Amino acid sequence: MECSAGEFKHRAAQKLGDVKLQAALRRLQDKFVDGRAAALAELDGFDSLADAAAAVRERALADLDGYLLRFEREAIARGAHVHWAETGADANRIVVEIAAAHGVRTAAKSKSMVSEECGLNHALEQAGIRVTETDLGEYILQLAQEPPSHIVAPVVHKSKEEISELFHEKHHTPRKTDIAELCREAREVLRPAFLGADMGISGANFLVAETGSAVIVTNEGNGRLVTTLPRVHVVITGIEKVVPTLEDLATLLRLLPRSATGQAITNYVSLLTGAKGERDPDGPEQMHVILLDNGRSRLLGDELQSILRCIRCGACMNHCPVYQNVGGHAYGWVYPGPMGSVLTPAYQGLENALDLPHACTMCGACGAVCPVRIPLPDLLRRLRERQTERGLRPWRERLALRLWAWTAKRATLYAVGTRAAAWLLARAGGKDRLLHRLPGAAGWSAGRDMPAPPGRTFRDLYRERGRR
């Protein structure tokens, strides 16, 4: 997917004015934030579980190559093929080659953010393969030709009415407003796509090294159909998704659905292990697993490494007050919200996402809810520091900060400066003692007044008191 994170500011402004989106974001917040809280309340000890989950992920990352090789061995032993892709383009090429080798004309896909990262659908269409997204949300987005705006609820930005209109237009069917009816209509359109597909493509929430399994955690039945009905099943996922054992998987599964949607467990948890065996009644004849790097290995041993623990639950964005007000599309790449503001610059280049690490009040809500204890605010701050180190901040900002820091270290000078500022601001306050305009701080005064100070600094008043 093309990265347009550089337009964050402009996009965010648009999104703030989008009334329908604002209503949709409110609903998301009510559902997921409250849902998570309720689901975790049932569980005693989120803290200890999150510590355990973080430890599982760190253990996997500490010996990532070892676990990946183990995964490869076990998967091959169970009849799967394993491919290594360095970039998104490599992954796409591998899928197209597999398709060509098996005479694939049509593919059915279940939800995969990694395939969004690669722009896989586009590559397949270029190769003459018809792809159908079968996750309801992703299907809607495919019809609307839009990218997802949330990693768990990709179509959260759309209202029921918009979806009704879209179905009416694309399916040439009468308008429906009932959600159940809309779902039924989608199911009817999608069924032939499953049944006729030569290839099923899925992502993986986890890879289990000890068994060579790919794990998918879903709520719609489509994931099962995509991974078992077509002759060829291709899993495309990031190298960081591996966990050592089934036991480790169980730890993470206690947290993932609770953090994501507030469910104790999702409707389906599928462990896909190898191709169809002789005694299996069903399953794909071929199973391929593509392990994508695409910048991930660069983060190993880096100060940002902990972001690789991410299990894509979406809790950080659900709780982020910036995401809650601008939605996922403002972020301009595959991953939005706090985790996206770390991943986008990490994978797409610091200079291509200058605003993202700054589009955060450092409120800490994301870090507090992350089930694998990723210190998201610290990582964002680290990215800000890198921008400074690499000279990517505007010179005015640098100059202002430097000047301020220089003054703050000189108490006498600082006292003179603040004395003057206090006096000036107090005078400017007028009768209502509010500053309606702040020169040089238009960002503030466009939407707010500034309560004026009384005119004398604490320092001066305190000294005077001492003399009295």
Added chain:
Amino acid sequence: MRVGLFVTCLVDLMRPSIGFSALKLLEHAGCRVVVPETQTCCGQPAYNAGDAKAVRGLALKFMEEFAGCDYVVAPSGSCAGMIRTHYPDLFRAEPEILAELEPLCRRTYELTDFLVSVMKLERVPGRFSGSLTYHDSCSGLRELGISRQPRALLAKMPGVRLVEMRESTTCCGFGGTFSLKFGDISARMADHKCDHGEATGADALAGGDLGCLLNIEGRLRRRGNHTTRVLHIAELLAGEEGQD
């Protein structure tokens, strides 16, 4: 007990009454308070802007100024959080500095936390009477665990009726330079805070961080609300609200 008052740059410039209220409360609690005159700012704006280097000098300056204190107290969770949780990170590779700095950072408290957890304050001088709603500022809440302390102190004021607002722990949108860089997003966040605060019908909205309070008050006034008072917890507890 010798307690150093870290006034904070914002209080020094924008609302000195908060500093005097903090002073009064600490003295009322029986502390011997010193106010180092050369103090300026904790450096958080630069730290969060990605210039950790610029903050090192300020951290060393802080260390010198407050060296002889048993405790350091600030009427701000944000500044206390900066000192307590982030200062030591600036000197991880310098054990000699760390050996002196870290204990001082550990003894640095946000005002209400200090009054409740260390001083176990029984009575407060404040006399505010009316309904109040409380905004939990982010750094204090998530870095220092400040939530029940201010409420416990308010509960000691018989005239106060606390009415909790929805989402009291959601960020008000201030975020220091965030409010300048992303003014429109910031103002929208402040809007939600104003909505929730107004919905309680409380006479006043209170909080423990002046930055947030200026942001919320600024938005309230711009929206045309000139009646809801916006007060710092120190002013309320000290009975100094409405004084400059």
